[in-house]
Structure formats: C-alpha cells, structure tokens
Amino acid sequence: MRRLGISTIVTLALFLASVTASFAQQKIDVVASFSILGDLVKNVGGDRVNVAILVGPNGDTHVYTPSPQDARKITDAKLVVVNGLGFEGWLPRLVKSAGGQAVIVTASDGIAERDINNKADPHAWQSVINVKGYVSNIREALVAVDPSGAAAYRANTTAYLAKLDTLDAEVRSAVAAIPVARRQVISSHDAFGYLSDEYGIAFVAPQGVSTDSEPSAQDLAKIITQIKTAKIPAVFLENISDPRLMRRIAADTGAKIGGTLYSDSLTAENGDAPTYIDMVRHNIKALTSALN
Ligand code: ZN
Numbered sequence: 001m002r003r004l005g006i007s008t009i010v011t012l013a014l015f016l017a018s019v020t021a022s023f024a025q026q027k028i029d030v031v032a033s034f035s036i037l038g039d040l041v042k043n044v045g046g047d048r049v050n051v052a053i054l055v056g057p058n059g060d061t062h063v064y065t066p067s068p069q070d071a072r073k074i075t076d077a078k079l080v081v082v083n084g085l086g087f088e089g090w091l092p093r094l095v096k097s098a099g100g101q102a103v104i105v106t107a108s109d110g111i112a113e114r115d116i117n118n119k120a121d122p123h124a125w126q127s128v129i130n131v132k133g134y135v136s137n138i139r140e141a142l143v144a145v146d147p148s149g150a151a152a153y154r155a156n157t158t159a160y161l162a163k164l165d166t167l168d169a170e171v172r173s174a175v176a177a178i179p180v181a182r183r184q185v186i187s188s189h190d191a192f193g194y195l196s197d198e199y200g201i202a203f204v205a206p207q208g209v210s211t212d213s214e215p216s217a218q219d220l221a222k223i224i225t226q227i228k229t230a231k232i233p234a235v236f237l238e239n240i241s242d243p244r245l246m247r248r249i250a251a252d253t254g255a256k257i258g259g260t261l262y263s264d265s266l267t268a269e270n271g272d273a274p275t276y277i278d279m280v281r282h283n284i285k286a287l288t289s290a291l292n
Contacts, residue, residue, distance in 0.1 A: 028146045031077045033088045034061045035266040036125050037107055037134075039276045041081055043160040044138045048149045052077070057268040060240040061087055062210045066094045074098035078145045081138060084108045087122035105141035107134040114193050116209045123191045123209075123263065127198040128168040128280060132161055167277055174284045175199045182291045184232045186223070186249060188241035191263035201287060204232065206249065211241060211264075220249070227253040234258035234290035239273075240265050258290030 027050040032038035038053035045051065052073040055061045061083075074080055075098045082088050084106035095104065111130045114121040124130040139157040143150045175183065183200060189207035196203050206215040206223050215223075226232070227249070235250045237243045237260045250257050261283050262273040273279035 028079065028142070028149070029073075029077045030142075031073050031080045031102070033080070033082045033091060034059065034264070036264075036276050036279070037081050037083060039266060040107070040131065040135055041138055044135055044153055044157050045142055046152060046156045048146065048152055049142070055265070057271070057274075058239050058265050060211055061264055062089075063212050064088075064090055066090055070094060071098040074102055075100040077102040079141055080104045081107055081141065083122055083125070085113065085120040085122035085124060103141065103145055105137060107137050109133075109137050114197060116190060116193065119209065121190070121193045121209055124194050125276070126192050126195040126263070128164050128171060129198060130194060131276065132164050135160060135164070163277060167280055171199055171280065171284050174288045175201060178288055178291045181231075182233055184230060185258065185287065185291070186227060186232060186235040186246070186255065187261055187263065188236075188238045188246055189263070191238070192261070195283075201291075206245065207241070215245070224249065224252050227255055236261045236286065236290075238263045239267065256290065259286040261286060 028045070028048055029052065030041050030045060030049050031052045031054065032041050034055040035053055035057050038051050041049065041051050054066065054070050054073070055064050071094060074095055077100065080095065080102045082091055082104060085108050095102075108124045108130070111124050111133045114124070125134065135157055139153050142153045146153075178201070184202040184204070186204050186206070188205060189211050190203070190205035190209045192201075192203040195201065204223060204226060206220055207213070208215070232255055234257070235246050235253075235255045236258045237246050239260055239262050247257070249255070260272075262279045266275065266279055267273045272282045
C-alpha cells in the first residue's frame with residue numbers, strides 16, 4: 001500500500017475544511033438599496049443572510065450613481081430589497097444592466113403613501129409604524145426565496161417588531177412632553193413628513209422632498225419669514241446635506257442649531273446612528289432637547 005505524502009494529506013484536510021465551511025455558510029445573498037433597509041434585512045434575516053448595501057453610511061440615495069460593483073452584487077443576489085415610492089430612481093436601469101435572477105421586493109408596499117406636490121414622498125421609514133410594514137414585507141420575501149428558513153425569519157421578525165413597538169411608544173411619550181407650540185423645526189430637505197404626520201412635530205424644509213436641487217432665493221426668503229412669524233425655535237442639520245444653508249438660515253432668523261438629524265442614511269458603526277433604532281432614538285433625543 002502506498003502511503004500518502006504529507007502534502008497530499010494537508011491538501012485533503014484543507015479541501016474538507018473548505019467544503020464543511022461552505023455547507024455551514026450557505027447564506028442567502030440579499031442586496032439592500034440603502035443603509036436603513038440593510039439594517040432591517042439583517043434583523044429579519046439574521047445569520048441566514050449575507051447583506052450587501054448599495055448606498056452606504058452617510059450616503060445620499062436621491063442622487064446616487066451606481067458603480068460596476070453594484071451591478072455585480074445584483075447579478076449574484078437572490079433578493080433585492082428597495083424602498084420604492086420613487087426613492088431609487090437609478091435602480092431600474094441598474095437591475096436591467098445587471099441581469100441575474102434576483103427577486104425585487106418593495107419594502108414600502110402597503111403603507112399609507114404621503115404625497116407632496118402630487119409626487120410620492122419616499123421617506124416612509126421616518127414613521128416606526130411604517131417600518132413595521134417594511135419588516136413584514138422583508139420577512140415574506142425572505143420566506144419566499146428561502147422557505148427552509150421560514151421559522152427563523154418569523155422568529156427574528158417577531159422579536160424585532162417587539163423592539164419597534166417599544167421604540168414607537170418612546171417616540172410618542174417624548175413628543176408628548178414637548179409643549180405643543182414648540183413642536184416645529186426646520187430641516188434641510190423635506191424628509192420628515194411621515195414623522196410629522198405620525199407623531200405631530202411640524203417640519204419646514206427649504207430644499208423640498210429630494211436633495212437634487214437648491215432652494216430659490218424666493219423660497220428661502222419665504223422660509224425665513226415663516227420661521228420668524230411662527231417663532232420656530234430650532235434648525236437642524238442633516239448627515240446627508242450641506243450644513244451651510246442651515247447655518248445661514250439660523251444666523252438670519254435667530255433660531256438655534258438643534259444638532260444633526262439622520263434622515264436618509266445611517267452612520268458607520270462608530271457614529272450616532274449605526275442602526276435604524278439608534279437613528280430614531282438619536283433624532284427624537286435631538287428634537288426633544290432642542291424644543292423643550
Ligand atoms: Zn431624502
């Protein structure tokens with residue numbers, strides 16, 4: 001009998017180890033269009049999914065330009081999760097050029113859409129109630145592409161929905177503590193309409209519902225008058241927008257800068273808002289401390 005050389009044994013051992021590892025890590029490849037959705041998919045998918053995010057931390061999805069790597073992520077994916085409501089205008093072309101077999105799911109399906117000037121307001125995630133709908137849609141989509149994980153996806157979703165219920169209650173009691181007349185702020189772009197409708201803080205934004213255009217001098221003058229007349233107490237910066245406009249408005253009106261709000265994007269792991277729940281907590285804390 002011929003004895004196996006040591007190098008053959010090492011090669012065989014490495015081969016077996018890699019086969020075992022690939023069985024253990026048969027993860028479902030999912031693409032999320034932006035960081036907030038990426039976090040929701042991770043919470044529902046747990047360790048069964050491998051999540052790739054197109055527009056990463058502090059990125060601006062309104063004006064994003066996809067890269068060839070983004071197309072490759074879509075080609076390889078089983079599922080692509082998008083917000084919809086016109087948020088990712090660049091996505092249909094990217095999906096078409098990427099090809100592949102991925103199922104596309106629109107996380108906002110079924111929520112009560114809010115319109116501004118006859119256009120859908122895409123920022124539905126600023127209401128925790130809507131995000132409960134997002135999470136249910138993501139669960140259904142994952143169950144459909146990976147039925148053997150159904151029990152895990154349902155258990156993860158139930159646990160996460162309970163956290164969202166706690167978060168929703170926190171937001172309501174924080175807003176209830178702000179004097180009614182002071183529940184109004186300025187933010188750079190019109191990203192908080194759903195928060196406003198759900199929880200009752202009024203937002204005025206010079207930039208409109210997208211970040212793709214600058215406000216006109218006329219719009220700006222109108223807002224400055226509005227801030228002075230309504231005695232709006234605070235102006236907020238956003239992580240995805242140029243802070244100069246808001247600093248100028250604060251200087252012209254005497255409204256104070258209340259800090260930074262996270263509108264369309266999470267931060268990196270070491271920032272103030274690495275997860276959706278952190279983001280909502282940060283925003284509501286910033287709002288209550290500026291308005292109380
Ligand atoms: Zn936005």
